[in-house]
Amino acid sequence: MAVVNLEHIWKRFGETVAVQDFNLETNDGEFVVLVGPSGCGKSTMLRMIAGLEEISEGRMTIEGREVQHMPPKDRDIAMVFQNYALYPHMNVFQNIAFTLELRGVRKAEIKTQVEEAARILGIEHLLQRKPRELSGGQRQRVALGRAIVRHPQVFLLDEPLSNLDAKLRVGMRAEIAKLHRRLGVTSFYVTHDQVEALTMGQRIVVMRDGQVQQTSTPLDLYDNPVNKFVAGFIGNPAMNFLTAHFEAEARRLSGESFSFEVAPRLSEALSPYTDQQVCVGVRPEHIQAVRDGSETRASTLKGTVELVEPLGSVTEIQVNVGGTLITAQVDRNINPRTDDSIELSVDPAHVHLFDMSSEESLLAQQAAA
């Protein structure tokens, strides 16, 4: 267990900036997820913590020790690679034992430790097999075994589940989370999958183009994204965005085929935008279909249904609202049909607002001020 402190970390490859001024201090035993689209610098950041990539600028400490100039082996870390990186010519036992052997641990002790790791991961029966005789999930477990047998201060996991099929991924996700609770080792987990990030991370760092966009807990990221990118990246299905005109007198945000009442919590943030355009963000689960005959709502959208996808518990529909495609999760009993006209209502308490040019959240700006 350890506190990892990353201060003003930069990485440049020639002219290209891969990571820009990265700052983070973990708590002891925290599970931190780095998430972002491919090429955002998250793997590079992880590789810098591992020591596989040199940092161009900045300071990095693990439990107070400055490590940025140390080779990987002296940093007291263990890493799980995306493609497992098991040594193909060694069997499972040798794969897990390799690191202990290099440290000069005695044979009897190696055997005990490898068997203990294998027991934790449920792979005792596979110890004599070669990696090519294992399934994807089993290989992933061996890779984890290789990491835990070292008892490192920090775990680094680089998209460890991306090569597994969807069902196995969900299972392994839970197992890694369980393993983390059991061992309590400070962990960095890189993924491009926001569902993985939300379900596993105690804290999530959202990255884009080498820059940290937001660092927070899963629910805070979901509820209070600081900009349009985070809002659109976190959450599945993704947040809907509409361009609206703010009519200050009427206290309404309106656009083609829609008009929202401005909730009191939004009025202050909107005050500098009188008679200007803002970007309105609404999550699909905060949009409901208006049943025939019910009273007129304060915030409504009108459009044509373009796609209906029943998901069982809810029905996901795509509606064309004045040329913009909106996704909504509606009650399954509504049973809309393609090409139907539909009226949707929005919960004003869950509306997000973003500046049209900077894409920053108006609410976050207000909170910061």
Place this chain on the structure above:
Amino acid sequence: MRGWRQWKIYVPLGLVMIFLMLPFYWMVTTAIKARHELLNTTNPFWVFAPTLHHITTLLTQTDYGRWFLNTLFVSLGATILSVSVSYMAAYAIVRLRFRGSRVLSTAIFLSYIVPPAILFIPLATVLIQLHWFNHLWALIPIYATFLIPFCTWLLIGFLRNIPRELEEAARVDGASYLKIMRRIILPLSIPGLISATIFSFTLSWNEYLYALVYMFSSANKTVSVGLTTELIHGDVFQWGQLMSGALLGTLPVVIVYFFFVEYYVAGMSGALKE
């Protein structure tokens, strides 16, 4: 239909095999033909009175045994030297990021293209300066001049296919570069090393020009040079002995191929499959 498809495969294959095996067959039959049968026979493709006469005279009345051992010594030495140097060079070029590694790998390949016929005069000057002329072991570094570029180039291609993550995992596990080379990369490169070994051994075994120019005493000759210089007197060819010598001389190469080709093929298809 199925029969015709098989014919389409086996007829051309058979023709190519006959074409390739004919010189070998000629060599074997000539080596065991009696002297009178060599030039005067009703059927040159058949041996009517087989004899081991040529082989025994070759082994008893010439330095053939010596030449054979010389060739073996030089070929083994040159192969071991070249494959080990090339392995390290290829690893450095593929994995260690240093300025000019790309230029270096191109330069190594280009140096292989320079024909020996151009190189042997400057090389002779070097040998004279070093007082290495007519020393058998001098052929080892000389052969390395064309073997190392070729083997390095071959191993570069091979090492590139070994996933970098394996080395990174080993570095995180705590292995030094030397340990990574020995414990991780070496076992995975065995198929590549075997093909480099086969090529090096065959090329050194059959080398003619350098051995002919730089070694002049009979005791320092290799098989290919010994046969052509000692068994051809003016325009008289000792066909029986020449072919016996060639036959015995091909055996080591045949053995190397026989044992290693299967290993080589198996290694190529299995070693890196995850």
